[in-house]
Amino acid sequence: MSISINSPADFHVHLRQGPISELITPHVRKGGFGLAYVMPNLKPPITTTEQALKYKTELEKIDPNVEYLMTLYLSPELSPEEIRKAKKAGIVGVKSYPRGVTTNSDGGIESYEFYYPIFEAMQEVDMVLNLHGEVPSDPNANIHVLNAEPTFLPHLFKLHAAFPKLRIVLEHATTRAAVEAVKQCGPTVACTITAHHLSLTVDDWAGQSWNFCKPVAKYPDDRQALRDIVKEGHPRFFLGSDSAPHPPHTKSTSTPTHACAAGVYTSPILLPLVAQLLESFGALENIGLFVSDHGRKFYKIPIENQKVGTSVVCLTRAPAGSIVDEKYVSGNESLVPFWAGKEIGWKIAEQ
């Protein structure tokens, strides 16, 4: 048995900077993907068109055979003029991070009203708003990592009502509440789902830092809602891996004063992993919709318009006992992928 998928596209990926970028950027293609929607949470964050284009050039130097769709980091430095400039330069979206919730989000937003002129400009030029849909924890309001996403959803509804033509993506949804919210919204609101959130629940990251990421994986019923919407083939739900590399020692080890890094790294095994997971809950026939068609349609990037990186990728059954690599190494950098050392049933066929 084999499956052919035309030009898989990952609509949420972290490609970092410097030596680690050299290691991970080629993993986009290794994992079966020729399009990467690139997050802007670098140090410093990507807040100008100029920075984004420079970053794109750096990524193209590492692997020219991937289409990189660039984003800006929503911050006070952004202006409606910069939005129009960015659109002309081919930048696709603007990512909003709530302050302090995830990796390099210290410059994140606290309130959206301040940014309404930006959103107005984005709506006008048809740029996409990517939302990290969590509010910061607040013990006094009983807000914590497990209800941070449902508590955010009123912001999504409010933004959608204020800017009904603005295309909005709720990123890496993890809850039934988020799935229902996106379904209720109009055709301009979509949702990415990661591979790992189709696999994990809270029990999997309790005491297991390798499975710890933000948003944290939620309850089994939430995971079921994610699986069900993929199985249903709803057109506004598609893959965004949120593949996020961290040095192994920051994942494996916590001290009494330092927690582990949040993030799960799926890039190098992404397409086989998605196949494995979709098959496990009977949704394998939707893989092409989930990893290519739905996202492309929402982002208005048909295969024929993609400049580089398109190809029909063929998945075949992996030999029995095939396991995911324990580690990837390049120079002083190394990374441990999700599913490391575990058996995987699919592989990308040699071209």
Added chain:
Amino acid sequence: MSISINSPADFHVHLRQGPISELITPHVRKGGFGLAYVMPNLKPPITTTEQALKYKTELEKIDPNVEYLMTLYLSPELSPEEIRKAKKAGIVGVKSYPRGVTTNSDGGIESYEFYYPIFEAMQEVDMVLNLHGEVPSDPNANIHVLNAEPTFLPHLFKLHAAFPKLRIVLEHATTRAAVEAVKQCGPTVACTITAHHLSLTVDDWAGQSWNFCKPVAKYPDDRQALRDIVKEGHPRFFLGSDSAPHPPHTKSTSTPTHACAAGVYTSPILLPLVAQLLESFGALENIGLFVSDHGRKFYKIPIENQKVGTSVVCLTRAPAGSIVDEKYVSGNESLVPFWAGKEIGWKIAEQ
């Protein structure tokens, strides 16, 4: 300012076996306590009177100046005859572990009806049933580490209804639901609360394995319920530290295939820590009730009946900048306590 507490008693503690026991048993007294209610989850578990008495002798050899109250592990080996024998030998309680939920619980129970003859005998001779009140996770039923305790509560109600005179302790409660359940029960049902669950929420163990324990710390509102019941001074709620030592490398490090050990070690700093926490939420005036009077009354162990280990312990303000030890070492064994390296505002006054 100083506080005098008459003969603090820890009604839930793990003292282990072998070299680690040599290190931790003296920490009971170091932490301000002269009575330890000792858990039976050794390898193999303590299932007979003979084993329990032998274990008690071992503990007394390490530190004779603590009163050790012994327990048996609820298992099919137990018989009504053994219960009567245990009672005569001074064994106080029987601990029930749900299968597979916590450290050394592989022999735990799956259904309580099987044990009704045991409970009948326990009720008759007035032994205490100690419940680890969690059900095992079951993704198909949406049961996970965060609702495992509320899902257990119907078992508590059923046991209490079937054996209304049997004294039952719901151990290490972590949820508002558990607090409410115990309050609703009659005077034969009590509840222990740990120090660390008065401090932590789910956000504190997300990616931070040192704060990972079972039951896991829950939501801020649950922690508030624990704090409120201590502040209220409800007589059926008292301290059981569940202080549980694990080698530092098993706490600090997880691999993709091995999670961290579950457990928080509070023994050596227990009384100052409890003072610090109670003061933080305005319940310091109840410290004597919480760490001595309430538990003693429920267990029917007035200070005058305690054979060894009684003393008035005096807490004083620690000098500014006092921090909790980073590590305790003895031979090849070492342990990192909860609150390691953090400032603590109270200390036990030199006698």
